[in-house]
Amino acid sequence: MGASFSSSSQRQIPQNIRLYYFDISARAEAIRLCLYMAGIDFEDVRLQFDEWAVLKKNETELGTQQTGPMGQMPILKFTLDGKEHMLCQSRSILRYVGRLAATRKSSNKKGGDAVPTYPVHDAIASLIVDQALDSLEDTFPGSFRAIMAEKDEAKKQEMIQEVLNKKLPEALRRLDALIVSSNGGPSLTTTAENCETTTTWLPSGVLSIADLSTYAFVDLCLSGFIAWMKEPGAALLNGYPNVMGVHRRVLQDARTKAWNSKVTAAKNKTDEPAS
Numbered sequence: 001m002g003a004s005f006s007s008s009s010q011r012q013i014p015q016n017i018r019l020y021y022f023d024i025s026a027r028a029e030a031i032r033l034c035l036y037m038a039g040i041d042f043e044d045v046r047l048q049f050d051e052w053a054v055l056k057k058n059e060t061e062l063g064t065q066q067t068g069p070m071g072q073m074p075i076l077k078f079t080l081d082g083k084e085h086m087l088c089q090s091r092s093i094l095r096y097v098g099r100l101a102a103t104r105k106s107s108n109k110k111g112g113d114a115v116p117t118y119p120v121h122d123a124i125a126s127l128i129v130d131q132a133l134d135s136l137e138d139t140f141p142g143s144f145r146a147i148m149a150e151k152d153e154a155k156k157q158e159m160i161q162e163v164l165n166k167k168l169p170e171a172l173r174r175l176d177a178l179i180v181s182s183n184g185g186p187s188l189t190t191t192a193e194n195c196e197t198t199t200t201w202l203p204s205g206v207l208s209i210a211d212l213s214t215y216a217f218v219d220l221c222l223s224g225f226i227a228w229m230k231e232p233g234a235a236l237l238n239g240y241p242n243v244m245g246v247h248r249r250v251l252q253d254a255r256t257k258a259w260n261s262k263v264t265a266a267k268n269k270t271d272e273p274a275s
C-alpha cells in the first residue's frame, strides 16, 4: 500500500486509529499515553506472543500482510482521506502522534494539564526531544536484545552483570545529566522514595513526548517484564533522580492515573472467568 498523504494530513486527526503491540509498555506506552492524554480516540490492540507468532507464520506461508512493513510492532493503522495506512517504527509513530497532539487546543496551555506534544515549531525544543528519544534508545535495547539472544546461560549471566553493574549505570548517569543540561537545571538530588520532586526534559516545564518516553522506559525496567531487572531495577534507577523526576512527573499526572486505571480495568475484565 503506497502512503500518499494530502496536505490536510498536516493538521487532520485520522479516523479509525489502531495501535498494535504486545501487552507490555516498552515501545508502545509513550504512544498510547500521548494519544490518550490528547483525547484522540484509538484502539489499543494488544497481541499475545503466540498470536504474533501465528501472524508471522501466516505471512511466511500464506503471504498475508499482517506484521507491518518491517515485520515488527508497534504498528499504527489508520484511515486518512478515505485511504488505509499501516506504518511502523515506534519513535516515528510517537513523533507523529505528538504532532497530532499539538493540533489540540489544550496543547497551547502552559500549566500542568497541557497535552504532551512533539514541539515541531520550536527547533531547539524539538532537537532536545529528538536527542532524548535517541539517547533513551541507546541506553537500553541494544544490551537487552543481546542478552535475550544469548543461548549460553553462563555467558548470559555474565552479560547481565555487566549491564547491571557497568553499562546501565554509566548510560543512566549520562542520561540523568542530559536531562539537567536540556532543561537548564537545577539538578534534582533527592532520591527518597516519598520524594515528590519532578522535572521535565524541556526548560518550559511543559510535558513532551520525551517525558512520556522516559516514563515508559522506567516503567519497563520496574515492571518485572525483564526478569533480570525485577530485583535490582528500583534500587538502580533510584540513583538517578532526574530520570526518576521525569518518570514521577508523568506518573503523577491525573491523565496517566486515569489511563493506568482504564488498562487495569480492561485486564481484570479479560481475566474474569466466563460465566
Ligand SMILES: N[C@@H](CCC(=O)N[C@@H](CS)C(=O)NCC(=O)O)C(=O)O
Residues within 6 Å of the ligand: 026, 027, 056, 071, 072, 073, 074, 088, 089, 090, 091
Ligand atoms: N526499530 C523498531 C524495533 C521494533 C521491535 O524491535 N519490535 C519488537 C518488539 S519490541 C518486535 O516486534 N518483535 C517481534 C518480532 O521481531 O517478530 C521500533 O522502534 O519500532
